[in-house]
Amino acid sequence: MSWTTTHDLDTFTDAAGLFLRAEPAPHTILLTATTALGAAGLDRFGDGAPEFGWWRAPGGQVAGAYLHTPPHPVLLGRMPATAAAELAELRAAGGSPTPGVNAGRAAAEAFAGAWTARTGTAGTVEERHRLYRLGELVPPDPAPPGHARPGTGDDGDLLVEWTRQFSAEAGTGAGDPARAVADRLAYGGATLWEDGGRPVSYAGITRTVAGMARVAPVYTPPPLRRRGYGAAVTAAVSSAARAAGVRDVLLFTDLANPTSNALYQRLGYEPVEDHLVISFGD
Incomplete structure (x- = not known):
């Protein structure tokens, strides 16, 4: 060994x-x-x-x-x-x-x-996550007003700002937000929900590997929450992944957020396993 x-x-x-x-x-x-x-x-x-x-x-x-x-x-x-x-x-x-x-x-x-x-x-548990896998997709009904569309280069500045805000709220980071967004747009991994001609929510998805892709991140600006936009854009990106042949559509939730855990289960996501992020002090 x-x-x-x-x-x-x-x-x-x-x-x-x-x-x-x-x-x-x-x-x-x-x-x-x-x-x-x-x-x-x-x-x-x-x-x-x-x-x-x-x-x-x-x-x-x-x-x-x-x-x-x-x-x-x-x-x-x-x-x-x-x-x-x-x-x-x-x-x-x-x-x-x-x-x-x-x-x-x-x-x-x-x-x-x-x-x-x-x-x-000693280690300190900083985050507790749950991994979910999509079973049978159940789109929100009724759906909020608006529609999903692919992200484009014209959305770059907005998505960079939303990525910064998401990372600040979640306490996580994945490197330079501008580079993360540019990479995601390069392979078509960004979906926006648009209402009244303006973007109101965003869902990213990873590249497909071994028949698997993971929805991340999902972000709606605070003033636009509780309107169903996050559920709608998650359902849209999940449906598109399934239509493209992705076998395992996954996402993580923060176990400290019961709202998101309940939301994704209503959409048809089923628990797989729990993960921990543990930090070590100086």
Whole structure:
């Protein structure tokens, strides 16, 4: 049982790609993030060089993988608790910068426990997320006024501002908002809901990988909320993904927000698993 690390995306993909694609839902962030790195550049999520790794079980098969794009938390895929704990110990022993961990609950807790045991630094749960998969889509009825349309380059400035506002509210970041929006528009991954000739809500979607795509982000400016726009644009982008042949249409919710969790379930999204983001203090 051992970890192998690299800064080379192709090496990582060759070693761990089949493992990740065999279960695209629990590996959604790893798959979409590495695909974005390959398409938009290795600095897509920050200036630091990404680090990749994979873990082999006693039989030699890959049974775990991770990605670290500084300054973000270390992102773990599905893996045995022993692999997560071993990775934490290796990073602590090597002095690798590790601001936190983002993973399914079991792997996150195993990593954090080993990190605390090795370094004496306790972890703090910053975010609790739930991963959902679309079952049978149930569009909102009645739908709000307006219609969905694809985002275009003319929407760039607005989407950059909305991306900044979304990140500020959610306490998350995915690198430079302008670059994130430009990347999303480049592959047609932005949908707007328009009412009365003006955009009122926005839903993004990742590139499709292994028959899977993830809806993110979904944003409606505060003055325009509680009118059904967010549900409508989510249903629109979900329907378009299904029509394009996407098998697993996914999204994450913040468990601290019961409104969004109830909303997406009404649209036909079903729980898959819970994730934690745990930070480590200085």
